[in-house]
Amino acid sequence: MPAADPRPERFVPRRRTAVSRDEVETVIARAVGLFGIVFAVQTVPAALGQVPALEPGVTAVLMALLYGAVLLIALASVARIGVRTSMTGLALLYLLLLACWPLFVIDADALGGTGPWLYYLANVATASAAVAMPLPWALAYTVIVSGWYSVLRVLPAGGAADPFRAILDGLYVAVLGLVVLAIIWTFRQAARDVDEAQAAALGRYDAAERQHATELERARVDALVHDSVLTTLLSAANAERPAEQELAARMAGDAIRSLDEAGAGVPRGPQRVGLAVLVRRLRSALSTFAAPFTVRVVNAAGVELSVEAVEAVYSASVQALVNSLQHADDPDDPREIRRELRIRGVGTSGVVVEISDDGRGFDPGLVPEQRLGLRISIDERMAGVGGSSRIRTALGVGTVVTVAWPSGVDRGSA
Structure with missing residues (x-):
């Protein structure tokens, strides 16, 4: 069994990855991916219920595209590869399909006054935009999606809802999307502040440790000069007899060797x-x-x-x-x-x-x-x-x- 290290253990501050910007981004992306799957599963009955109102085969295509995109962002968030790209793709795909919805409807009466089933994935799309896009773009995206959905609800292809109900539906998308955007932005700012504070702390620690090592070396050299060099100089100054001069010469040789050894071992910073x-x-x-x-x-x-x-x-x-x-x-x-x-x-x-x-x-x-x-x-x-x-x-x-x-x-x- 190896002997225990007699040196005292030093505390080395380290970056707390649990609150770093990278980790916060990973947690947010995985949360959006998980809830995207949950919301996608909940939309299946609504999507199947609106099959008679749409062009033949359109529902299958829409489900394949949107559910595939949701699954892709979930996998990307777990693998931490292509997260922003996949979420940007989902957000743009959703906006395109929502804009084209009136083209898919062939029997508005079959909707029974209900809105497009795409509505239930609106907040997955706005959350994806919040993760993948800069703040101004994500804000604009949320406003565009909610505004177009309000307009769509008034149209026959959107369920021919009364304007008040259409506005409420659009506001629901906007409010929830803006809340998610605010939460994501707040967590990002907090993580950035923590990263900067930890980087500054590590910088101060590094500088302090270097200064401490320099002070230790200075004290060691001061002791060497005092104990060896000055003593040798005093002895040489007071040496009058040949024996005393020989002793001073030997002391000088020892002092020179000590200085050479100290010079060779001077550290440039902390060990x-x-x-x-x-x-x-x-x-x-x-x-x-x-x-x-x-x-x-x-x-x-x-x-x-x-x-x-x-x-x-x-x-x-x-x-x-x-x-x-x-x-x-x-x-x-x-x-x-x-x-x-x-x-x-x-x-x-x-x-x-x-x-x-x-x-x-x-x-x-x-x-x-x-x-x-x-x-x-x-x-x-x-x-x-x-x-x-x-x-x-x-x-x-x-x-x-x-x-x-x-x-x-x-x-x-x-």
Whole structure:
């Protein structure tokens, strides 16, 4: 059994992912996806009841499109892939079908005065718009949907309701949609404030720890100067006999060796820092990039790394991120490139960082020697501190760059 570490445990503040912006967005998207499925199931009887009023086969097509879109946003929210795209698609699809509803109706009397069954999915569409669109667009979308539904209810194809009832139905959609929009916006603002406060706290902690390490080193050097150098100088000043001068010379040699050893061991900052410091620095770097990256952080709590390892992993990772921005896009392929940054703590003192994209990829064998981004900025930088790097890529299949410290930790268990 290994001996217990005699050093006192240090408290390292870490980012509380449970209240971060990314986690709040995930919770909101999954809530919309779940309730979308619930509302879709509840609309089935109403949709089937209005089959005689519509063109043959239209109900089946509408159900397939809308229910398929609802299922898609639920799956996207769980996988955390394409959430905004799928929800924007659902919102626009709903608005299009609602606008075209009068074209689908062939027997308005068969509606029996009831409104289109699409009404029951109106708030799923407005909630999707609130998640996927900027605030002004989501607000405009909610107003447009509610306003058009009020107009539609007055028409024969919408049930020929009296204007007062039509206005009430439209107001219901508007009020509930605006409430959901306000809740989502409030949670986003709160999460953003928490992220900024935690980033500031981590920055203050980092600076305080560096200052503390500097003060410790200063005290150690002051003690060395006082106990060794000054004593040697005083002895040399008072040395009159040959024996005293020889003793002073030996003391001077010892003092010089002590100073050399102290100079070789002077740290540039704190000996070890929490993985949260690396996460914060990478998030800060991403905030300056033009293209978005999905960030995933796993097992960061309790992981501490040397300062040299943090600097090397950070620099190599930023180089890989920049390479993705510069080379992943294909001018002949208009699709949006998905980029992801994954940070995984291993044990108590290891880290694996993966930078991936589904861009055009490349052939590593064709990279010219004079291109230093991979060889110097990533490979040699990591090797110099005892880490490692790997790259998996091929033309047309994207690129994955893995940066690990210490070397080989990415092949072990998390």
